[in-house]
Amino acid sequence: MEYPDDGSDLSVAGAGPPPPAGPSPSRFPTPSLRRTNQIALPSSAPPPTRADIPPAPPREQVYTSAEPIEPTSRRGGGRLWQVLVGGAAVLVLLALCGLGAAALLVDRGPQPETTPTYQPNAAASDPAEERQDLDSRDTDQAPLTAKELFPGKELKVTDGQPGYQVVKTHSSGSCAVAATDEVADLLVRLGCNQVVRATLRAPGGNHLVTTGLFNLTDKVSAERARDRIRQLLDERQGRFQGMVGKEGDGTEVVATAPARVGWQVRGHYLAYALVVRTDGVAVKSGDTTIREILFDMLELHLSRGVLERRADGGTAGQPTAGPTESGGTQSGTTGDDELPGD
Structure with a gap:
């Protein structure tokens, strides 16, 4: 070299x-x-x-590898970007999981009952939201009306059966007009502020009935009136008063003849009915026709008809207990009393 x-x-x-x-x-x-x-x-x-x-x-x-090594600053920036992208992906995944879980909870929630419960004389809605508490005037403030109790000239109680002819209707804020003596005083003392009544001719024309509702303060006062009335009738200290229609229509007997009476309580109302024969003959406690008339007026018409519609047409409340019934006889202005019936 x-x-x-x-x-x-x-x-x-x-x-x-x-x-x-x-x-x-x-x-x-x-x-x-x-x-x-x-x-x-x-x-x-x-x-x-x-x-x-x-x-x-x-x-x-001088490098020891075949490829150059990236600077430290670029490598750190790449890792930060990867962390950010990965975190965003995790958040999106968690959000999707949360939405899916919420959808599952909604799907698995309790389903409303689809089978309707039949309620007579009630609108197609929740019974708990439609019932009116009849136990007090505080929860049942609307006054009674004659049209509510006796809307037409004929009262049909049972389908397919002859109706009752409505002779006269009357509404008053003085309960004493529908009773006499101690019975009238008792109703006033217990807070009665309204009576709505009517006189009707029964099918066949052999009986007259005066029937209606006394509006008392609450259920307790109505029950006290129901229990005390029997004693007053037995002791001849008062009576329910029959209501005469027009002069000459043959209804005068309802105010004078011996009568068979019945009464019962529902809520703060006292329902009553007084039945006489049109010929003025004394009534018998075992007379089946008179029993049917009392049942038609007290139970079918006033309780299951008028008061049931009133309860169904109100707001939230609970249905009252079934009516409790009493009955007896009272003398007219002439003739003797009969023994009280059952």
């Missing part, structure tokens, strides 16, 4: 005498070349010049 001249700034490692100790006289550092990469120059080739030898790269730029 040929080597550069003695005056050259370059020297080849491994040839000639060792370089003098101390700093190199050259201004550029001698590149460190691996022995395996040394090039054997032919003898005819001119010696290399300074321009032919590329400068050695800085030591901090």
